[in-house]
Amino acid sequence: MTQIHWMIRLVRAVAILFVLAACLMVFIYTPFYSKMIVKGLNYFVPVEVNQVAAKSQQNASLSEHENLEPGSNLWIARQAYLRLVEEAMSQQKFEELGLLQARYRALQQRIEDEQLKEQQEDEKNATSVPLLAKKDETTHVKDATKHEKENPENPASASSVIVSQLFDLNHSENKALRDKYIVFLKTHPVTTPEDEASKNEITEDIEFIRQNQSDLRASSYHAKPYAIVVLGGGLTLADNRKDIVVNAYTKLRLEKTLEIEKKYKLPIVLSGVEAPYMQAWLK
Structure with missing residues (x-):
């Protein structure tokens, strides 16, 4: 009986592991996996329903x-x-x-x-x-x-x-x-x-x-506004790929903010982690 070279055995093992990993990935993205996880959670994790909260x-x-x-x-x-x-x-x-x-x-x-x-x-x-x-x-x-x-x-x-x-x-x-x-x-x-x-x-x-x-x-009856609240829409890298600046979504909101501010002369409230970068853009 001829002995199989160690390199061939290694390639076979890697191929088998690769196929098993592929099968696992396919299984994870099927509905059977999610249903199995839900059933497992329902079986092992006790669920206590707060009737007052449920009614609300x-x-x-x-x-x-x-x-x-x-x-x-x-x-x-x-x-x-x-x-x-x-x-x-x-x-x-x-x-x-x-x-x-x-x-x-x-x-x-x-x-x-x-x-x-x-x-x-x-x-x-x-x-x-x-x-x-x-x-x-x-x-x-x-x-x-x-x-x-x-x-x-x-x-x-x-x-x-x-x-x-x-x-x-x-x-x-x-x-x-x-x-x-x-x-x-x-x-x-x-x-x-x-x-x-x-x-x-x-x-x-x-x-x-x-x-x-x-x-x-x-x-x-339109109520009189007293502030302009702007929510952040995200950040991105500048053209130099180093500095952080507001992205296109946030920029669009800030452009609209300036348009409204010129009309009503109201204070601007910035919200989110983008607030410092939005403030810099507005300045």
Whole structure:
């Protein structure tokens, strides 16, 4: 029997170890590994549930309305509905709350049907011709392009223009859509719901408005600002690869800060580990 050279044995051992390490890495990145770890923790680590804390977490959980995407049609419809509910409460027209809720449900259903129809049309068109930009998307792109032309020294802030318009209820498109929904909520023919679930939902909406009365009032009447708070967005190395400076994200925030400071003349509050570097950049 011929004896195997030690170098061949070494190569075999290294190859076997390499294959085993590769199998281990593949196993770690599979769902079986995470499930095994969770089962092990659940079995070996005792879990004590604090009932008071659990109850508080349950009360603080987001509702389906708070999970609506800001700027979406359903979100704008929700804001229109809450505005009319608040008006009815201030005028003590509580008998209208049931009708408002029924109309709001009808409005939600209509918006969801329209979105489903658009989605089906998009899927159908995707197989034949390239998708065309939607009207609202085209408008936002035009706004961003206009902003870039007016501010060539800061084109990166064009994206912030689009985001701010999506979240701004007073923006022309959002305001027009909200006014349209308000007319629907005031005039759509429905019957007042009498079931217990509807009454409970109305009670929850009223409680929501009462708890957030100050927030709603602040959104309607802009409070006078008294400081500019800037959160750090990260650091990077300078061109000399030695000095630490603010990165592009933080720089974009600081440029906006200077723009606001020139307008309102307010003190600037810097936050995060980036604060000293942001201060140096501002100086």
